[in-house]
Structures are given as structure tokens and as C-alpha cells.
Amino acid sequence: MIVMSVVTALVLLALATQAGVLAVQRAFPPQGRMVEVDGAVLHVVDIGPRGSGVPIVMLHGASSNLEAMRRPLGDLLAKDHRVILIDRPGHGWSTRMRRQDSTPQIQARMIDEALRKLGIDRAVFVVHSWSGALGARIALDHPGRVAGLVMLAPVTHPWRGGVGRYNEIIATPVIGPLLAYTITLPMGYFVAEAGARSVFVPQTMPDGFVQDSATPLLLRPREFIANAYDLVTLKEAVTAQAARYGEIKAPVTIIAGEPDKTVKTGIHARPFAAMVPGAKLIVLPDLGHMVQNAVPDLVKTEIETMIGKIVPAQAAAD
Numbered sequence: 183m184i185v186m187s188v189v190t191a192l193v194l195l196a197l198a199t200q201a202g203v204l205a206v207q208r209a210f211p212p213q214g215r216m217v218e219v220d221g222a223v224l225h226v227v228d229i230g231p232r233g234s235g236v237p238i239v240m241l242h243g244a245s246s247n248l249e250a251m252r253r254p255l256g257d258l259l260a261k262d263h264r265v266i267l268i269d270r271p272g273h274g275w276s277t278r279m280r281r282q283d284s285t286p287q288i289q290a291r292m293i294d295e296a297l298r299k300l301g302i303d304r305a306v307f308v309v310h311s312w313s314g315a316l317g318a319r320i321a322l323d324h325p326g327r328v329a330g331l332v333m334l335a336p337v338t339h340p341w342r343g344g345v346g347r348y349n350e351i352i353a354t355p356v357i358g359p360l361l362a363y364t365i366t367l368p369m370g371y372f373v374a375e376a377g378a379r380s381v382f383v384p385q386t387m388p389d390g391f392v393q394d395s396a397t398p399l400l401l402r403p404r405e406f407i408a409n410a411y412d413l414v415t416l417k418e419a420v421t422a423q424a425a426r427y428g429e430i431k432a433p434v435t436i437i438a439g440e441p442d443k444t445v446k447t448g449i450h451a452r453p454f455a456a457m458v459p460g461a462k463l464i465v466l467p468d469l470g471h472m473v474q475n476a477v478p479d480l481v482k483t484e485i486e487t488m489i490g491k492i493v494p495a496q497a498a499a500d
Contacts, residue, residue, distance in 0.1 A: 192360075192364050195364035195365055195368060196363055196364050198367075198368055199363055199364060199366070199367045199368065199403065202367045202368065202371075202401070203367065203402050203403070206367075206398045206399060206401065206402060207399075207402075209398070210249075210396040210398065210399050212225055212274075212275040213227050214226045214227035214228065214267075214275075215228070216275075217296045217299055217300065219292045219295040219296050219299070220291075220292070220295060221271070221278060221279050221280065221283055221288070221292060222271040222272075222276060222277060222278040222279065222283070222292050223276065223277050224268055224269065224271065224276045224292065224293070224296045225248070225268070225269040225274055225275035225276045226266060226267070226268050226269075226296065226300065227248055227252070227266070227267040227268075228264070228265075228266050228267075228300070229252075229256065229257070229260040229264075229265050229267070230259065230260030230261070230262070230263050230264045230265045231262070231263070231264060232264055233264075234262060234263050234264050235263065235264075235489060236263075236304065236305060236306055236329050236330075236489050236492055237263070237264040237265070237266055237302055237305045237306070238259055238263050238264065238265045238266070238305060238306050238307075238308060238485065239265075239266045239267075239268065239293075239297065239302070239305045239306070239307050239308070240252075240255070240256055240265060240266070240267045240268070240307075240308045240309075241268060241270060241293070241307065241308070241309045241310070241313040241316055241317065242269075242270060242273070242310055242311075242313060243310045243311025243312040243313050243314075243337075244311060244312040244409055244412055244413055245377075245397075245400055245409055246273070246395065246397065246400070247269050247273050247274030247275075247395070247396055247399055247400075248267040248268060248269045248274055249274075249394065249395045249396045250310070250395045250397075250474075251267055251308070251310065251474060252267050253394055253395065254474075254475065254478050255308075255474040255475075255478045255481055255482070258478050258479075258482055259482055259485065262486075263489075266297075266300070266302065266305070268293060268296065270289060270293075270313070270316070270412075271283060271288075271289050271292050271408075272284075272404070272405060272408030272409070272411075272412070273399075273400075273405055273408065273409065274396070274399055274405075275399075277404075278292075278408065281407055281408055281411050282411065284408070284411040284412045284415045284416075285415055285416075285419045286315040286316040286318070286319035286416075286419050286420075286423070287319055287323065287419065287423070289316055289319075290316060290319040290320045290323050290324060291323070291324075293316075293320065294320065294323075294324040294327055297327060302327075303327075304326065304327060304328070304329040305327065305328070305329055306329050306330040306331070306332065306485060306488060306489060306492070307320060307321075307328055307330070307331050307332070308332045308334070308474075308481070308485060309331070309332070309333055309334065309336060310333075310334040310335060310336070310473065310474060311334070311335055311336065311337060311444070311445055311471065312337055312412060312413075312416065313336070314333050314334075314335070314336020314337045314338050314445075314450065314454075315336070315337050315338060315416060315419060315420050315423070317331050317333060317336070318331075318333075318336075318338060318423065318427060318430065318454070319423060321430045321431075321432050321434075322423065322426055322427075322429060322430060325430075325431060325432065328432040329432065329492050330432055330433045330434070330435075330488045330489070330492055331430075331432050331433070331434045331435075332434075332435045332436075332437070332481070332484060332485050332488065333434065333435070333436045333437070333451070333454075334437050334438070334473035334474055334481065335437075335438050335439065335442055335444070335445050335447075335451070335471050335472075335473050336436060336438070336445070336450055336451060336454065337416065337420065337445050337450055338420060338424065338427070338450045338451070338453070338454040339420055339421075339424050339449055339450050339453055339454065340417050340420055340421045340424070341417065341446070341449050341450075344414075344417075345413040345414055345416070345417075346413070348410075349409075349410040349413045349414055350410075350414055352366070352406060352407055352410035353407070353410040353411050353413075353414045358407060358410065359403070359407060362403040362404075362406050362407050363403045366401060366403060366406050367401040367402065367403070367406075370398075370400070370401035370406075371398075371401070374392055374397055374398065374400075374401070375392055378391060378392050378395075378397060380444075381444050381470070381471045381472055382470055382471070382472050382475070382476075383441070383443065383470050383471075384441050384468060384470050385469075385470045385472065385475070385476045388475065391475075424457075427454060427457040427458055428457050428458065428459065430458045430459075431459075433460065433462075433488055433491065433492065434455075434458050434460070434461040434462065435461070435462045435463075435464070435484050435485075435487075435488060436451045436454065436455050436461060436462065436463045436464065437464045437466075437469075437473050437477070437480065437481060437484065438450075438451040438463075438464070438465055438466075438469070438473070439465065439466050439467075439468070439469025439470050439471070439473070439476075440465055440466070440467050440468075440469070441467075441468065441469065441470055442469070442470055442471045443470075443471070444470075444471040445471060447465055451463060451465065452465070462484075464480075464484070
């Protein structure tokens with residue numbers, strides 16, 4: 183009787199999850215085009231004026247999608263620049279064939295291929311949080327693609343501890359998918375607001391952020407699992423690539439906050455800046471993790487300052 187009750191409950195939860203997935207996807211449909219690459223199909227939103235100089239590629243962090251970079255920063259930049267926003271493989275409306283394709287190295291290769299198909303030669307990359315490791319990897323493995331790198335509260339180095347027990351469980355074969363396809367979405371609706379609010383501290387989360395950033399897309403089982411794989415494999419990935427950071431030749435600007443509890447500046451941004459020749463580090467004493475939301479005008483100024491230096495340098499080289 184108990185077994186039958188458990189099975190019935192799981193079936194009902196699975197049905198509720200599938201209904202929830204359909205509702206979420208209707209509420210937050212894709213906004214751009216799909217670009218097929220080896221091992222994935224990437225959702226790309228291309229905004230702003232063409233022919234406006236060096237394009238800007240924006241890459242979001244964990245537990246999010248391209249909308250987290252679009253509002254307000256991407257839209258602000260798109261007034262004067264071509265801006266390409268990409269859902270990382272497995273996130274938002276991007277898919278990936280293998281959940282294990284979770285490392286910055288593999289995702290860097292996919293994004294490089296997508297940009298080549300879009301006809302993007304060189305770009306300034308603006309990366310947040312998890313994608314700090316990804317931006318660094320693109321600069322290492324595909325240096326010709328990177329005109330400059332602007333890193334917002336980036337992950338770059340190994341840290342003490344893990345990434346949350348629930349991520350480790352979701353990334354576990356059998357039990358992880360079982361949970362993801364039954365309880366994650368129903369439970370997620372109750373905790374999404376509080377979880378999002380915590381990454382803004384000491385700033386206050388803007389009203390409507392969860393909806394404006396299409397955060398509920400994360401609760402879909404296939405994306406929740408992909409996100410967990412990204413997180414549980416990240417420490418090993420940055421451990422392997424950190425020794426190479428001195429090879430980065432592109433201009434780099436890093437903006438981070440001292441109170442950031444999600445990605446600690448002393449573990450990541452400061453050591454990274456010390457390793458990369460000529461890197462510019464800006465650390466603000468009252469800035470949390472969501473740099474692109476808290477100080478978009480500062481980020482825009484730093485990006486445009488970098489572009490202003492890149493263009494004359496490129497002209498001189500030509």
C-alpha cells in the first residue's frame with residue numbers, strides 16, 4: 183500500500199511537472215534564432231545597430247539565461263552597439279546533446295563555432311559569474327575571437343567546499359533525473375524568489391526580476407539537470423585551467439564587489455587580476471554579486487573605454 187501510494191504521488195508530480203513545463207515555455211518563449219553547433223543548438227539574440235564597430239557578446243552565469251544579461255545592461259549597450267546574447271548550452275532555449283558537456287572548455291568551443299556561423303570575427307566578451315571561467319577559457323583556447331574581456335563577479339579559481347548538496351544529488355544518475363522530473367518544478371516555485379533575492383545582497387532585488395529574467399525556465403527538468411552538471415564539474419575545470427591565465431593576451435577588465443558572498447572576490451577576481459598581464463581590477467566596497475544590475479552605467483563605461491582602446495590599436499596593426 184505504501185509503495186503504491188509513493189508511485190501514485192510520483193506519477194502525479196511528474197504530470198504536474200510536464201504541465202508546468204508547458205506553462206513556463208508559453209510564458210517565456212524564445213526571442214532569437216537557433217544556431218546549430220557540434221553537440222548543441224544555441225539560442226542567440228542579436229540586438230543593436232549593425233556596423234557599429236566591435237560587437238559585444240554577453241554570457242550569463244549559472245541558474246539563469248540570457249535575459250539576466252539583457253536587462254538592463256544588454257538593452258543599455260544595444261543603443262549604440264551590436265550586442266549578441268547567448269543562452270549557454272543547456273540553458274534557456276539552448277539545448278545540448280550530452281549533459282556531461284558542462285565544462286568551460288566544451289562550451290567555449292560551442293560558442294566559438296556559433297560566432298563563426300554568425301560571421302562574428304572578434305568581439306568584446308562580457309561574462310558574469312560561472313561564465314568568468316568560460317570567458318577565460320575562450321580567451322585561452324580561441325584568442326583570435328576575443329578583442330577584449332569584461333568580467334563581472336567572475337568565477338576563476340577553485341574554492342573550499344562544494345556547490346550545494348542539491349546540485350550534487352541532481353547530477354547523480356537515476357536519482358537526480360527522478361527528482362528533477364517530479365518535485366523540482368513544483369517546489370521551485372516556492373523558493374525561486376528567495377533564491378534570486380539572496381544573490382543581490384547587499385543590493386535589493388528589483389521588483390519583477392524573477393519574471394523579467396525568465397528565471398522559471400530554470401525549473402524545467404532538462405535545464406535544472408544541465409545547471410547542476412555545470413556547477414558540480416566547475417571546480418575541477420577551473421583547477422585545471424587556472425595555471426594558464428598568464429597566457430591571456432586580450433585586454434581584461436574585472437568588476438567585483440567586496441561583500442559578494444556568492445563568488446568571493448578574494449578567491450577569484452583578485453588572484454585572476456594578479457595573473458593576467460595588464461588586467462584592470464575594480465572592486466567596489468558595497469557591491470554584491472549582480473554587478474550588471476547594480477552598476478550598469480559603470481559596466482557600460484568600462485566596456486566602451488575598452489572598445490575605444492581596441493579600435494585604434496587594431497587600426498595601427500592593420
